[in-house]
Amino acid sequence: MNILVTGGLGYIGSHTCVELLNSNYNVVVIDNLYNSNTKTIENIKKITKKDLKFYLGDVKDKLLLQQIFNENKIDAVIHFAAYKAVGESVAKPLMYYDNNISSLITLLTVMDEYNCKKIVFSSSATVYKETKKLPLKENSDKFAYNPYGNTKLFGEKILEDLYNSDNNYSIAILRYFNPIGSHESGLIGENIFDIPNNLMPYILKVANKELDYLTIYGDNYETHDGTGIRDYIHVVDLAKGHINALEYIKDNTVIDYFNLGTGIGYSVLDVVKTFIKVNNIDIPYKIGKRRDGDIAVNYSDPSYAREKIGFYTTKNLEDMCKDSYKYVLVNKINN
Numbered sequence: 001m002n003i004l005v006t007g008g009l010g011y012i013g014s015h016t017c018v019e020l021l022n023s024n025y026n027v028v029v030i031d032n033l034y035n036s037n038t039k040t041i042e043n044i045k046k047i048t049k050k051d052l053k054f055y056l057g058d059v060k061d062k063l064l065l066q067q068i069f070n071e072n073k074i075d076a077v078i079h080f081a082a083y084k085a086v087g088e089s090v091a092k093p094l095m096y097y098d099n100n101i102s103s104l105i106t107l108l109t110v111m112d113e114y115n116c117k118k119i120v121f122s123s124s125a126t127v128y129k130e131t132k133k134l135p136l137k138e139n140s141d142k143f144a145y146n147p148y149g150n151t152k153l154f155g156e157k158i159l160e161d162l163y164n165s166d167n168n169y170s171i172a173i174l175r176y177f178n179p180i181g182s183h184e185s186g187l188i189g190e191n192i193f194d195i196p197n198n199l200m201p202y203i204l205k206v207a208n209k210e211l212d213y214l215t216i217y218g219d220n221y222e223t224h225d226g227t228g229i230r231d232y233i234h235v236v237d238l239a240k241g242h243i244n245a246l247e248y249i250k251d252n253t254v255i256d257y258f259n260l261g262t263g264i265g266y267s268v269l270d271v272v273k274t275f276i277k278v279n280n281i282d283i284p285y286k287i288g289k290r291r292d293g294d295i296a297v298n299y300s301d302p303s304y305a306r307e308k309i310g311f312y313t314t315k316n317l318e319d320m321c322k323d324s325y326k327y328v329l330v331n332k333i334n335n
């Protein structure tokens, strides 16, 4: 089966390419290198000892997509390509709507032209409305608090409308919780070399001595240690979830929504302390004020994904912290 992976050189995309190749899928990647580089192709090949086909370009480029569909018989698409920084999306909404929505529409238009009707879409826990009713289930209330969140919510809606217009489509919408970690080889991982947004990239910058300390955004939440709680999931477990989703849409014509998380919430201090322990390195931190827009606690109920598509996680917080740092260490040596 030939799978087109958009944004396949990015953080989650590259780990998913590894799992696809390990499961004997043929992989075709399109990526414009906005947040990635071609060294990742060599590293995916090194890990899997298998080849993939790469097209350099933008998913908004209809002619290039048509060329890809002409040159390869694409059976299904996994669509990762998007911008993902919440704060930046507030400052530059048009850039986010253009990239995240236009690329989805162009992709779906070309897929339709070539009668390719199977797609796995990268959505996010960000589509859920804030609630004290936890864990979050797939049918929990939805609301977007910023343009990035809107692009995910609109993306889901576009796919829903498409499915309602033609039931031959088969669509899996995956709502990721907080991916961290990297492949155990340390060869692929999250690009932390620009301005980071999320917790783990900041911890890694401190570990790498690029920052003097981590600022913890608030320690007066109603949690066991006062710091915010999230559902961190190892990126390799997350990547494997895409194989589960693909297997499911291969054999069914459905639209369905899946939480991909562990179902376990850890606080910021839990993560920092685990990172310090497993990597035997100090992470100085200071308590700062709460970050605008932050919520106290957020975690998933992943049981629907387990029952329906056989998704389960195997890696714990220690693995996540160890493997996150491994990527920084390997890159330090290789650069």
Ligand code: NAD
Binding pocket: 006, 007, 008, 009, 010, 011, 012, 013, 030, 031, 032, 033, 034, 035, 036, 057, 058, 059, 060, 079, 080, 081, 082, 083, 084, 099, 103, 122, 123, 124, 125, 176, 177, 178, 179, 191, 198
């Ligand atoms: P990433 O930035 O590492 O990867 C995205 C890749 O897509 C990059 O390689 C980038 O160069 C490429 N890209 C972006 N726009 C493109 C375009 N128009 N044409 C071609 N290539 C393009 O991000 P990631 O963390 O791997 O996220 C993948 C997907 O998962 C995104 O849709 C993101 O919104 C979603 N998501 C991520 C997280 C997270 O915490 N990382 C959480 C929830 C959802």
Ligand code: UD1
Binding pocket: 086, 087, 124, 125, 126, 177, 178, 197, 198, 199, 200, 202, 214, 215, 216, 217, 218, 227, 228, 229, 230, 268, 291, 292, 293, 294
């Ligand atoms: C953020 C986004 C969310 C997105 C998710 C995954 C915001 C407001 N929310 O959520 O829309 O879906 O990433 O990409 O940006 N923290 C610190 N210090 C730091 C960084 C983070 O204490 O330097 C804390 C946060 O307050 C939070 C936890 O660490 O309690 C996790 O933060 P983060 O990794 O940004 O993820 P989310 O808050 O879940």
